[in-house]
Amino acid sequence: MNAVNKDLMTTLGYYELAAKDSADLFFGNWLIYLSWENHLMYCSPFCLPLPTNLPFGALVRDVLPLLYGEHPEFEQIDWQRVRWYDSNEAFVPDFGKSLEQHGFDHKTLIRFETPSLEGSRSHLDGNKQAF
Numbered sequence: 098m099n100a101v102n103k104d105l106m107t108t109l110g111y112y113e114l115a116a117k118d119s120a121d122l123f124f125g126n127w128l129i130y131l132s133w134e135n136h137l138m139y140c141s142p143f144c145l146p147l148p149t150n151l152p153f154g155a156l157v158r159d160v161l162p163l164l165y166g167e168h169p170e171f172e173q174i175d176w177q178r179v180r181w182y183d184s185n186e187a188f189v190p191d192f193g194k195s196l197e198q199h200g201f202d203h204k205t206l207i208r209f210e211t212p213s214l215e216g217s218r219s220h221l222d223g224n225k226q227a228f
Contacts, residue, residue, distance in 0.1 A: 120203035125149065129196065130206040131164060135215060138168055142206060153199060154192030156207075170214040182208040 120127060123146045132142035143164050147156070157176060165171045181190050183199075184206045190199065201207070 118204075123203075127196065127201070127203040127205070129201065130204065131161070132206065132208045133165055133168075134208055134210040136165070136168060136170070139165070142208075147196060149197040150195045152193055152195055153190045156196070157192065170211070173214055174211050175213065178212055180210040180212065182210075184208070 118128060126146035126148055128144055129147045130142040130144050133139065145160070145164075147160070151160075162171070181188055183201065188199070196205075
């Protein structure tokens, strides 16, 4: 075998790697990552296969409670004050538009912040950090 040097990387040759999570493998759904910022009771974003035509309002009304409903602060969320992010870019959702109409794609990360609910930034009695 001859080694090939490309851009400071030595390889043994071309190796085609097929992605095991490409959009075509999810029956018309996209993998969507969802993260509630500063709420470390959930150590990482959830990843769900969701239909591209799912209205954003249904995501908030039907999906998020299934994921985060056990958190003691979840019922206190004021959805009118939530700040939304497509990865790191802020956006204002239209609750009647679909995920696709918002410009999301397969493997999009949707983050949300709840300004009055600090999660891991808040403290319980005795200065214990909340979750």
